[in-house]
Amino acid sequence: MTDLPNIDKELFHKPSLDETHGNSLSSHPPKILLLYGSLRERSFSRLLAEEAERILKAMGCETKFFNPHGLPQVDDAPETHPKVVELRELVEWSEGMIWSSPERHGAMTGLMKSQIDWIPLSVGAVRPSQGKTLALLQVSGGSQSFNALNQMRVLGRWMRMITIPNQSSVPKAFLEFDDTNRMKPSANYDRVVDVMEELVKFTLLTRSVSGYLTDRYSERKESAEELSKRVNQRSSQ
Numbered sequence: 001m002t003d004l005p006n007i008d009k010e011l012f013h014k015p016s017l018d019e020t021h022g023n024s025l026s027s028h029p030p031k032i033l034l035l036y037g038s039l040r041e042r043s044f045s046r047l048l049a050e051e052a053e054r055i056l057k058a059m060g061c062e063t064k065f066f067n068p069h070g071l072p073q074v075d076d077a078p079e080t081h082p083k084v085v086e087l088r089e090l091v092e093w094s095e096g097m098i099w100s101s102p103e104r105h106g107a108m109t110g111l112m113k114s115q116i117d118w119i120p121l122s123v124g125a126v127r128p129s130q131g132k133t134l135a136l137l138q139v140s141g142g143s144q145s146f147n148a149l150n151q152m153r154v155l156g157r158w159m160r161m162i163t164i165p166n167q168s169s170v171p172k173a174f175l176e177f178d179d180t181n182r183m184k185p186s187a188n189y190d191r192v193v194d195v196m197e198e199l200v201k202f203t204l205l206t207r208s209v210s211g212y213l214t215d216r217y218s219e220r221k222e223s224a225e226e227l228s229k230r231v232n233q234r235s236s237q
Contacts, residue, residue, distance in 0.1 A: 011220045020209045029062040030203040033094035037101035037112030039069055042181070044139040044173035045112075048192070049100040051183045052137065055196040066090050066115070074117045084118050088128065091119050096133035096203040097161070101148045102173075103140045108148040116155050130160040131210030135199040136167045137192070144171035160214065162206055166191075166198045 004012075034053055036046040053063045071083040079085075091097070101112040119129055134156045138148045149167050156163035168191045170176055176183055183189050206213060 019212050026208045029060050031095045032061050032063050033090050034065050034098045035115050037109040045100045045102045047177055047181050048137050059200050091128045095207045098135045099152050100137040103145050103148040106147050108151050131214040132161050133203045134161040134163045135195050138169045139173035140171045144169050164198050164202050166195045168192050168195045
């Protein structure tokens, strides 16, 4: 520590496996929230999310969907809007999320972005998305692309989520689903199974220690400085 004069020794922590082992692992079913990015009657991003949900349920997860119909544009309605409240409550409930978006004009849809934008980085002292796991899915009308996936991955990092390495991009989605809206057997379907399996594993491994994994030196320092200011202010009164 003599070589680190800028660091507050009392707030500097050396990461240790003991810190993770000290937390008892949660045994309840993983709680996964699914968001999709299209309001079309036959929305392939929704159908893909529904297929993912079936796999998650078979893996023992508890799942919930958010229906984005009626969600206002950001800043065009107050945070008390019923759809905004519903979305934020679902995010708070969840331990992991799936974002499934079409690619439109080389990007995720505005609807997908609006849902993410309505999720705040912080509510008081709580960060609704921090430490939660995230899996990304994309559907395309043409050849395979990763534009929406890449954008959502950036947003997942920005929301301080644990975005899993694997992802799924389904090209020519209109050919991948049958007349009953079920996904046909294919390598694309197998990839969706892979992504769900990885999401569940990451969620099981991290949900009990997400508080420890997201604990930061800079935030501990900031909290200590704020506490010191409050105490000194009271002393001077």
